[in-house]
Amino acid sequence: MSSAPVDVANPEPEEDDDGEMPRARITRREAVILGIFVVVAVGFLYFGLPQIAGLHETWDRIRDGDPSWISGAPLYISTSPRTQTVRL
Numbered sequence: 001m002s003s004a005p006v007d008v009a010n011p012e013p014e015e016d017d018d019g020e021m022p023r024a025r026i027t028r029r030e031a032v033i034l035g036i037f038v039v040v041a042v043g044f045l046y047f048g049l050p051q052i053a054g055l056h057e058t059w060d061r062i063r064d065g066d067p068s069w070i071s072g073a074p075l076y077i078s079t080s081p082r083t084q085t086v087r088l
Contacts, residue, residue, distance in 0.1 A: 026034075050056065062070065
């Protein structure tokens with residue numbers, strides 16, 4: 001045991017009788033920072049990520065692909081046994 005003086009060993013939690021959820025207070029500065037973060041994140045997802053992932057090359061391959069194979073792929077995926085076990 002510590003020899004430090006303690007007024008109350010385990011204080012009782014304050015009761016909230018109004019039944020409302022506690023409100024989060026957001027300052028103007030926090031709102032501006034959040035807004036800047038969202039704009040930067042969306043900009044990165046829209047402009048940066050396709051460059052990193054090589055999405056332009058993938059779209060070229062899809063455009064040059066055989067339409068019958070491209071239209072048949074969702075049917076194959078939806079009826080494959082592995083997909084059925086994942087859905088369960």
